[in-house]
Amino acid sequence: MNILVLQGSSRDHGNTEELTNLALVGIPHTSIRLREKHIRPILDQRHEPGGFVDVEDEYDAVIEAVLAHDFLLFATPIYWYGMSGHMKNFVDRWSQSLRDKRYAFKEALGQKQAYVIATGGDQPHIKGLPLILQFQYIFEFVGMPFAGYIIGEGNKPGDILQDQRALSAAKLLNERLKAPLA
Amino acid sequence: MNILVLQGSSRDHGNTEELTNLALVGIPHTSIRLREKHIRPILDQRHEPGGFVDVEDEYDAVIEAVLAHDFLLFATPIYWYGMSGHMKNFVDRWSQSLRDKRYAFKEALGQKQAYVIATGGDQPHIKGLPLILQFQYIFEFVGMPFAGYIIGEGNKPGDILQDQRALSAAKLLNERLKAPLA
Amino acid sequence: MNILVLQGSSRDHGNTEELTNLALVGIPHTSIRLREKHIRPILDQRHEPGGFVDVEDEYDAVIEAVLAHDFLLFATPIYWYGMSGHMKNFVDRWSQSLRDKRYAFKEALGQKQAYVIATGGDQPHIKGLPLILQFQYIFEFVGMPFAGYIIGEGNKPGDILQDQRALSAAKLLNERLKAPLA
Amino acid sequence: MNILVLQGSSRDHGNTEELTNLALVGIPHTSIRLREKHIRPILDQRHEPGGFVDVEDEYDAVIEAVLAHDFLLFATPIYWYGMSGHMKNFVDRWSQSLRDKRYAFKEALGQKQAYVIATGGDQPHIKGLPLILQFQYIFEFVGMPFAGYIIGEGNKPGDILQDQRALSAAKLLNERLKAPLA
Numbered sequence: 001m002n003i004l005v006l007q008g009s010s011r012d013h014g015n016t017e018e019l020t021n022l023a024l025v026g027i028p029h030t031s032i033r034l035r036e037k038h039i040r041p042i043l044d045q046r047h048e049p050g051g052f053v054d055v056e057d058e059y060d061a062v063i064e065a066v067l068a069h070d071f072l073l074f075a076t077p078i079y080w081y082g083m084s085g086h087m088k089n090f091v092d093r094w095s096q097s098l099r100d101k102r103y104a105f106k107e108a109l110g111q112k113q114a115y116v117i118a119t120g121g122d123q124p125h126i127k128g129l130p131l132i133l134q135f136q137y138i139f140e141f142v143g144m145p146f147a148g149y150i151i152g153e154g155n156k157p158g159d160i161l162q163d164q165r166a167l168s169a170a171k172l173l174n175e176r177l178k179a180p181l182a
Numbered sequence: 183m184n185i186l187v188l189q190g191s192s193r194d195h196g197n198t199e200e201l202t203n204l205a206l207v208g209i210p211h212t213s214i215r216l217r218e219k220h221i222r223p224i225l226d227q228r229h230e231p232g233g234f235v236d237v238e239d240e241y242d243a244v245i246e247a248v249l250a251h252d253f254l255l256f257a258t259p260i261y262w263y264g265m266s267g268h269m270k271n272f273v274d275r276w277s278q279s280l281r282d283k284r285y286a287f288k289e290a291l292g293q294k295q296a297y298v299i300a301t302g303g304d305q306p307h308i309k310g311l312p313l314i315l316q317f318q319y320i321f322e323f324v325g326m327p328f329a330g331y332i333i334g335e336g337n338k339p340g341d342i343l344q345d346q347r348a349l350s351a352a353k354l355l356n357e358r359l360k361a362p363l364a
Numbered sequence: 365m366n367i368l369v370l371q372g373s374s375r376d377h378g379n380t381e382e383l384t385n386l387a388l389v390g391i392p393h394t395s396i397r398l399r400e401k402h403i404r405p406i407l408d409q410r411h412e413p414g415g416f417v418d419v420e421d422e423y424d425a426v427i428e429a430v431l432a433h434d435f436l437l438f439a440t441p442i443y444w445y446g447m448s449g450h451m452k453n454f455v456d457r458w459s460q461s462l463r464d465k466r467y468a469f470k471e472a473l474g475q476k477q478a479y480v481i482a483t484g485g486d487q488p489h490i491k492g493l494p495l496i497l498q499f500q501y502i503f504e505f506v507g508m509p510f511a512g513y514i515i516g517e518g519n520k521p522g523d524i525l526q527d528q529r530a531l532s533a534a535k536l537l538n539e540r541l542k543a544p545l546a
Numbered sequence: 547m548n549i550l551v552l553q554g555s556s557r558d559h560g561n562t563e564e565l566t567n568l569a570l571v572g573i574p575h576t577s578i579r580l581r582e583k584h585i586r587p588i589l590d591q592r593h594e595p596g597g598f599v600d601v602e603d604e605y606d607a608v609i610e611a612v613l614a615h616d617f618l619l620f621a622t623p624i625y626w627y628g629m630s631g632h633m634k635n636f637v638d639r640w641s642q643s644l645r646d647k648r649y650a651f652k653e654a655l656g657q658k659q660a661y662v663i664a665t666g667g668d669q670p671h672i673k674g675l676p677l678i679l680q681f682q683y684i685f686e687f688v689g690m691p692f693a694g695y696i697i698g699e700g701n702k703p704g705d706i707l708q709d710q711r712a713l714s715a716a717k718l719l720n721e722r723l724k725a726p727l728a
Contacts, residue, residue, distance in 0.1 A: 041268050
């Protein structure tokens with residue numbers, strides 16, 4: 001099983017990144033920081049006669065990484081009670097990939113597993129739940145099993161190390177991801 | 183009462199725009215299409231010693247329009263069970279405005295009212311509910327009363343005209359917004 | 365199409381009952397006030413060797429009414445942000461009916477439609493949404509299409525008559541239910 | 547800190563009870579099985595001239611136990627994506643206690659902490675989230691801090707012992723509850 005982290009954070013060394021790293025200690029994986037990729041917001045052309053026009057940016061390269069991995073870890077800070085705009089822009093573009101004849105995008109996602117790590121500072125275990133429900137609907141739409149999620153609490157860098165519950169969940173995820181390698 | 187539409191749609195003449203227009207027939211208002219504004223995703227510098235660095239884009243101009251109006255209508259298609267990336271990028275940047283000494287951003291929002299119009303194609307009356315809860319948390323955080331919302335169902339342009347429930351709610355909103363003008 | 369109201373309110377002439385009556389003006393229907401039926405809470409015997417033991421109460425009579433109708437209208441006040449205990453006790457017992465050899469309970473429900481009317485006094489359009497999501501999961505589990513819902517706001521008897529939005533939705537439901545009779 | 551478990555399960559030795567016991571190993575506490583108490587569903591008399599009429603059942607005795615403890619652990623199986631009818635009937639009656647002149651019910655609850663343990667068999671980590679949001683609204687209404695929750699997965703008795711995530715969370719709760727005793 002090969003693992004791709006889609007990192008939605010907008011800064012280096014934030015709590016989301018730190019929690020993700022703890023979950024993946026000792027496990028080979030690829031990580032893409034979405035903020036470092038040039039990804040344009042969707043231009044909805046689903047109902048245009050010619051369909052979607054090709055966009056010149058780095059979106060397709062990220063999608064090719066998605067297609068090349070089995071386990072997709074969506075790591076995002078909880079910004080304003082949702083995924084970051086970086087990640088939302090990326091996901092919005094899936095509407096384009098669904099219609100892209102080069103890929104059987106939906107079928108491919110259906111063979112993968114999705115996991116979510118989300119951290120936030122304002123009661124994330126309550127106010128992050130609509131985001132988890134949103135991810136569930138997203139994954140359900142593309143037929144990708146939702147393998148689980150971890151919500152972490154933190155605001156300032158390093159806060160996450162005080163969230164015993166999140167650390168313990170990250171450790172269990174680490175063991176689970178290592179198991180198939182054994 | 184002056185009204186600002188923050189239009190999150192990524193295309194012209196979509197269902198969200200059409201429903202919004204119906205709600206505002208005969209009512210003076212300003213509308214900003216977020217897709218036509220150059221707004222960069224947030225770069226989280228809340229915990230940097232120097233705080234946020236100024237960003238050269240059109241975000242501040244939109245915020246100044248926000249501050250100049252009393253009734254903010256957040257109009258967004260439901261993309262992947264959330265607000266559009268265009269709108270999310272815009273809202274994410276509020277973290278910067280909260281710390282911008284030129285504005286008393288939170289206090290100002292607390293004097294306004296927020297309303298949401300959201301349309302989607304995949305069971306929006308169910309799968310759009312996490313988005314409504316997210317907006318509630320957003321507005322609660324800044325102390326801005328959530329005056330109501332309309333969820334509309336539609337996929338292809340024009341579909342919204344079949345959603346009697348949404349049309350009727352738009353008509354009631356229209357009457358309510360006209361009332362103070364009388 | 366014949367219609368059964370499962371009325372979850374605990375008092376006469378409350379807002380839920382009033383809104384339900386408005387939705388059904390001029391439409392023949394059966395209404396069961398769950399509070400007037402003797403329905404015991406579930407005793408979970410799913411994992412007992414002998415399964416569920418018959419219960420001597422009026423639950424089966426209500427289920428037979430359910431099975432005899434096509435359109436089930438679940439009408440409940442929002443008590444403590446959920447359906448009333450009267451209604452919850454009733455729904456909990458479905459676990460027993462699912463295993464009752466006299467009925468093909470799930471298959472039968474899959475042929476019906478479900479509708480929800482819920483009224484409450486504390487921001488029901490926001491704080492009633494988890495209840496709508498719960499109903500969605502319930503109906504999905506038994507394969508019964510969720511035909512729609514109306515949330516009304518009211519506290520004291522008669523308040524509902526001020527909720528233009530709910531009244532307008534009730535009127536649309538009334539037209540929709542009358543249509544097949546034409 | 548003294549601890550009261552309000553046990554909403556309808557059977558002995560179910561997963562909810564087992565997970566609760568694991569969380570409380572070695573910690574003195576009182577446990578009330580709501581199914582063993584005679585508690586009538588609410589009769590809503592909030593708007594009757596004479597208010598609520600006294601009810602002859604065991605509800606008041608449970609409320610007196612509630613008032614005598616500091617940490618309230620609401621333990622419920624997830625039945626039909628909500629708390630059990632036993633627990634819902636009990637909570638519905640709080641409307642009566644809020645108006646009971648013998649108690650300053652709301653003020654008293656505001657001094658306590660609430661915790662939720664909920665277990666279910668059908669994707670409880672997703673489909674149990676509306677229940678968590680409901681508990682949040684309940685506790686917020688009475689001003690009682692929501693100290694946390696554990697969702698466990700299990701269907702048949704004993705299943706919960708396979709849910710490493712829930713077991714680990716129960717262990718952390720155990721340590722947290724023991725800490726003030728040290």
